[in-house]
Amino acid sequence: MSRVLVSVLAAVLAMGVLSPAAMAQPSPPDKKPPVSFGVRPANAAGPDSRTQFTYTATPGGVFHDFISVENISDQPLRLRVDASDAFNTPEGGFDLRARGVQNTDIGLWIKSGKDEIEVQPKSKVTVPFDIQVPANAGPGDHTGGVVASLTTQQTSADGSKVAVDQRVGSRVYMRVTGELKPQLTVERFDGTYRHSWNPFGSGSAEVGYTVRNTGNVRLAADQRLRVETPVSDGTEITGLPKVPELLPGNEFTLRRSVDGVGPWFFLTGRVHLDPIAPKGLQTPTLRPVNASTDFEAMPWSQLIILLTLVIAVLLYLRLRRPSTVEAPDA
Known part of the structure; x- marks a missing residue:
């Protein structure tokens, strides 16, 4: 029997840099050695100093950029690289649409140069991607993320197979020029x-x-x-x-x-x-x-x-009212 475990999106979404909190580090149900990988903005030569991707664009604009994917585990990893729209959780946190959920905004505009990559142990791969801003893109902020993900089959304590989708991403903020309406x-x-x-x-x-x-x-x-x-x-x-x-x-x-x-x-x-x-x-x-x-x-x-006091007063007054007795006729 198999079941699906909801994907894990690492805390890299908060900063977009490689750190212990920015790595996908699951605890597999079958106690296999953990797999850890991360992402950060890069240029063609490798990781750079940015903590997130930030752009200002006009409708129809095109951007070319890079993301570095690092494998810090002891085994080679085959990872998917794609993009997702961002949203706020009920608590107000930042999150990205899960894999398989249809993008409707900037997640559709971002195209990775490589859908899948293989990253050797303790090494990095730089992946190019393009952003094509639609000619009819609305003004204002459009937010998403570039994501690396790994799906593995693992065995839970009860013996069932679990599909674990580990995801780690770097935020993408884009502001399209035009009339801004903060409200x-x-x-x-x-x-x-x-x-x-x-x-x-x-x-x-x-x-x-x-x-x-x-x-x-x-x-x-x-x-x-x-x-x-x-x-x-x-x-x-x-x-x-x-x-x-x-x-x-x-x-x-x-x-x-x-x-x-x-x-x-x-x-x-x-x-x-x-x-x-x-x-x-x-x-x-x-x-x-x-x-x-x-x-x-x-x-x-x-x-x-x-x-209660009103009723008590009324009863008191009624009880104190003198009774009238009519005299008999002579």
Whole structure:
């Protein structure tokens, strides 16, 4: 029996350089010696000082470049070299489309000069590739990666065959000239209140929202979030992470709660974003983003006590009302 293990994309996507964290270093189920390989930008003579591929292009432009593939294991490796589109994970991380998933953007524009290469132990191979920017390419940022991959058959602990696809890549950032529209949008902003049955205590508020990159350039952001009451500025939620760099069309969702919030019938959540553009690239003026949401915060325990007191007063008044006895007719 055989099954497929989801491919491994090494941390080289974070930097694009050869280091222990940038190598594909799996732990095979059948305990075979590990296979390690990596990639980095290069010129025709070999690896260079770049940590990633960065281009500025006009529609129809053509680029010729190189990637170095290094085998640091003790056995020869036959590797595939291709390209994939990039996307953000739900946590906001950077990732590339898995092998077999159709590319729709820059992954289609990149063509490797060699689909497969054989790399001898402890050696490097420099692979050329071309990027053909379509004449109708949209302005803004297009992001992907050049990937080296190795598929091996291994045996798991239960004896079944496992296809392990090890992948390691170097990021490719391309900005196509034209009208740039940096824009982050807050969507699906909501809030809930968890009340306390202690009439003298306070509850907690939880707010959540999604930040979507609705523009055409990649953006990160600093964020501030607070929960306000009708009578005060409320409480600022501290310890928020930065919104990670979002590629156009991608999103990041955050949920946070704050304690010590009183039940003021309704509360308001407010978020403020200060977008951050990629370093070294000219980007139009970035405008802050503000959004808010209102949600109920009913003081149920206080209302129950108040209702109980009202009923008690009414019963007390009724019991104290003097009774009227009519005298019999003479």
